[in-house]
Amino acid sequence: MPSVCPEIVGNPSIRASWHSLDEAARSVILHSIRGQRPAPQNENDRRGSAIVPQSRFPLGMQPPQGNPYGDDAYGADRVDGTNRASSRATAGTRRARERSHSRSSTPDTGRSGREAPRRRLSVSAGTTTATTPEDVSCPDTVPIDPELLRADQETLLVHNQRLEARLATLEAHLTAQNTIQRPAASNTQTRGGGGPSANGRGRRVPRLARIAPQAEGENPEPEQLTGLDVVFCPDPDAVKDDSDPLDIVKSGHTNSPLQAKALSKCQPVVQAAFRQVTGVLTTKDPWPTWTSSTEWTSPHMAVHFNGSVAHQVNRKLFRRIADVAIQDLKKDSATHADWMNAPDVKLTVGLLVEIAKNSFRGFKRAFKAQHDPAAKQRLEDNGQATRMLNRRRIKCGNLGSAIPAYKERHGSLDPRSLLHTDLMSDEASGPEDEALESKIDWKRRMAQKGGRTNLEDTELEKMEFFENIKPNWRSSEMTDVYRELRGLWFSGVSARAATSMTPRITGTGRSTDRPPPYAPYDFGINQEWYAKFKDEPTLQILLRGWGSFGDPPGFGTNAPGPEEDEEPEPGPSSSPREDDNI
Numbered sequence: 001m002p003s004v005c006p007e008i009v010g011n012p013s014i015r016a017s018w019h020s021l022d023e024a025a026r027s028v029i030l031h032s033i034r035g036q037r038p039a040p041q042n043e044n045d046r047r048g049s050a051i052v053p054q055s056r057f058p059l060g061m062q063p064p065q066g067n068p069y070g071d072d073a074y075g076a077d078r079v080d081g082t083n084r085a086s087s088r089a090t091a092g093t094r095r096a097r098e099r100s101h102s103r104s105s106t107p108d109t110g111r112s113g114r115e116a117p118r119r120r121l122s123v124s125a126g127t128t129t130a131t132t133p134e135d136v137s138c139p140d141t142v143p144i145d146p147e148l149l150r151a152d153q154e155t156l157l158v159h160n161q162r163l164e165a166r167l168a169t170l171e172a173h174l175t176a177q178n179t180i181q182r183p184a185a186s187n188t189q190t191r192g193g194g195g196p197s198a199n200g201r202g203r204r205v206p207r208l209a210r211i212a213p214q215a216e217g218e219n220p221e222p223e224q225l226t227g228l229d230v231v232f233c234p235d236p237d238a239v240k241d242d243s244d245p246l247d248i249v250k251s252g253h254t255n256s257p258l259q260a261k262a263l264s265k266c267q268p269v270v271q272a273a274f275r276q277v278t279g280v281l282t283t284k285d286p287w288p289t290w291t292s293s294t295e296w297t298s299p300h301m302a303v304h305f306n307g308s309v310a311h312q313v314n315r316k317l318f319r320r321i322a323d324v325a326i327q328d329l330k331k332d333s334a335t336h337a338d339w340m341n342a343p344d345v346k347l348t349v350g351l352l353v354e355i356a357k358n359s360f361r362g363f364k365r366a367f368k369a370q371h372d373p374a375a376k377q378r379l380e381d382n383g384q385a386t387r388m389l390n391r392r393r394i395k396c397g398n399l400g401s402a403i404p405a406y407k408e409r410h411g412s413l414d415p416r417s418l419l420h421t422d423l424m425s426d427e428a429s430g431p432e433d434e435a436l437e438s439k440i441d442w443k444r445r446m447a448q449k450g451g452r453t454n455l456e457d458t459e460l461e462k463m464e465f466f467e468n469i470k471p472n473w474r475s476s477e478m479t480d481v482y483r484e485l486r487g488l489w490f491s492g493v494s495a496r497a498a499t500s501m502t503p504r505i506t507g508t509g510r511s512t513d514r515p516p517p518y519a520p521y522d523f524g525i526n527q528e529w530y531a532k533f534k535d536e537p538t539l540q541i542l543l544r545g546w547g548s549f550g551d552p553p554g555f556g557t558n559a560p561g562p563e564e565d566e567e568p569e570p571g572p573s574s575s576p577r578e579d580d581n582i
C-alpha cells in the first residue's frame with residue numbers, strides 16, 4: 001500500500017491524515033471510493049473496517065437522496081417493462097459521484113476568499129429540502145413522515161426530562177451535604193429554612209439531646225451524627241420557631257394539637273420501618289438474638305435487645321430506620337402538610353431516631369417474652385388491657401353520636417356529662433381463664449348463647465365474639481341511660497354495617513368488681529356494692545372520692561318529678577334485655 005495519498009482520494013482531511021492511517025484503514029478507504037467492499041481477512045481488518053463507515057459513495061458527502069432529475073415520474077414501479085426507479089437511482093448515483101469529484105477539487109472559502117454555497121434545511125409541509133442561496137428550488141427532496149418527526153421530538157423530550165431529573169437529584173444531594181458541613185447559625189426565626197445554615201427544604205436547628213459514649217465499642221461514628229437536625233418542610237415559606245425538634249418526644253412536655261398529630265403519624269411509620277429493616281415483619285415472627293457481629297448471619301440489620309439504645313449496633317440500626325421512615329413520610333408529604341408545616345413541628349432525622357428508640361423499648365418487651373414466661377404473661381395482660389380500652393373508646397364514641405337523638409326525645413336533657421371511657425363496660429374476646437376453658441369451648445358457648453348450635457370446630461375457629469362483662473359497681477339507673485343511647489345509635493346503623501360487626505354476647509354471667517379510676521356521679525354508683533367494698537384495702541385508692549360529686553342536672557336527685565318526666569317513646573331502645581350492659 002503506497003505511503004503517499006493517491007490522487008483518487010479527494011477529501012482534504014483524509015489526505016492530510018493519510019500518513020497516520022494503518023494499512024487496513026487505507027485499504028478500506030480506497031475500496032469504498034472505488035465502490036467495492038472488501039471482506040475482512042483477519043481481526044486487524046475487522047478493526048480497521050470500523051474506522052471508516054462502509055459506503056458506496058465517496059467519503060465527505062451524503063448519499064444522493066430524492067429525485068436527481070426532477071422528473072415527476074421518478075419512482076414509478078414499472079414503465080414499458082423496465083424498473084424506472086432502479087435505473088434512475090443508478091443514474092443519480094453516477095451523477096452524484098461526478099459532482100463529488102468536482103466539489104473536492106473546488107477551493108473552499110478559506111482558500112479562495114469567496115463564500116462557499118451554504119446548504120440549509122427547510123422543513124415545510126412534512127418535507128425536508130436542501131437548498132442553496134443561488135438556487136432555492138433544488139430538486140433533491142425527500143418526503144418525511146410527520147409522525148416520525150413527532151415521535152423523535154417526544155423521545156428527545158423524555159431523555160431531556162430524565163437528564164434534568166438526574167441533575168436536580170445530584171444538585172439536591174450536594175446542597176444537603178454542604179448544608180450539613182456548614183457551622184450552625186444563630187437561632188433566629190426564618191421562613192422555610194432560609195438563612196446561612198439551611199438548604200431549600202429546611203434549616204438547621206439546635207439539637208439538645210446529644211449521644212454520649214457509655215461503653216467501649218459504643219462510641220458514635222461520625223457518619224451517624226451528621227444530618228440529624230436538617231428540617232424537612234414541604235412548604236419553603238413555612239415559618240418555624242426556635243423550639244427544639246425533640247420537644248414532642250420529651251416526657252414532661254405538653255404537646256400542641258399539631259405536635260400530638262405529628263407524633264401519632266410518625267410512630268407507626270417508624271415502627272413499620274423498624275420491622276422492615278430488621279426483617280421481623282409480623283408479631284408472629286420471633287425477634288433474633290444478637291451475640292456478636294461475626295456470628296450474625298441474617299441478611300437484615302442486627303438489633304441488640306440485650307444492650308442499651310447507646311450500643312453501636314442499635315445506634316446504626318436507629319439511623320437506618322430514621323432514613324427509611326423519613327423517605328416514607330416524604331412520599332406522603334401532601335397528606336401530612338398540615339403538621340409538617342406547623343411552626344412548632346420540625347421533622348428531622350434526629351426526631352425519628354428518638355422515636356425509633358421508643359419503639360426499641362416496646363419491642364424489647366416482646367423479645368423478653370420469648371425467653372421469660374413471667375414477661376410473656378405481663379405482655380399478654382397488657383395487650384388484653386389495651387384492646388379492651390380501645391373497645392371502650394369506640395363504644396363511648398358511638399353513644400356520644402346518639403346524644404342529639406336523646407335530647408330530641410327528652411327535651412333539653414343532655415347526658416354528655418355521663419359519658420366517659422372508663423365508665424363503659426368491658427368486652428372480652430376470649431375466656432376468662434384458658435386453664436379452665438379452652439378458646440374453642442368458649443367460642444362454642446358464645447355461639448350457643450347467640451342462637452347458633454351444632455357448629456364444627458373448623459367453623460368456630462373462624463368466628464369472633466365479644467363477651468360483655470357486667471360492671472358490678474355501676475347502678476341500674478346509669479345502665480338504663482347507656483342502654484337507651486345504644487339503642488338510638490344502633491337504630492341509625494345500616495344493615496350492611498350491622499352485619500359486619502362482631503357479635504356481642506350478653507347475659508353470660510361474667511362480671512367484674514374492679515372499679516374504674518374515674519369516679520362516677522353519685523346516682524351511677526351501686527350502693528350495695530359500694531357498702532361491701534368501700535373498706536377493701538386493695539380498692540381504697542380507687543374508691544377515694546366516690547360519693548362526693550353529686551348528680552348532674554336532670555339525673556339522680558336532680559331528675560324532674562313524675563309530673564314533669566316525659567314518657568319515653570316505644571322503640572328498639574326502650575325494651576332491651578334486662579341483662580344487656582353497656
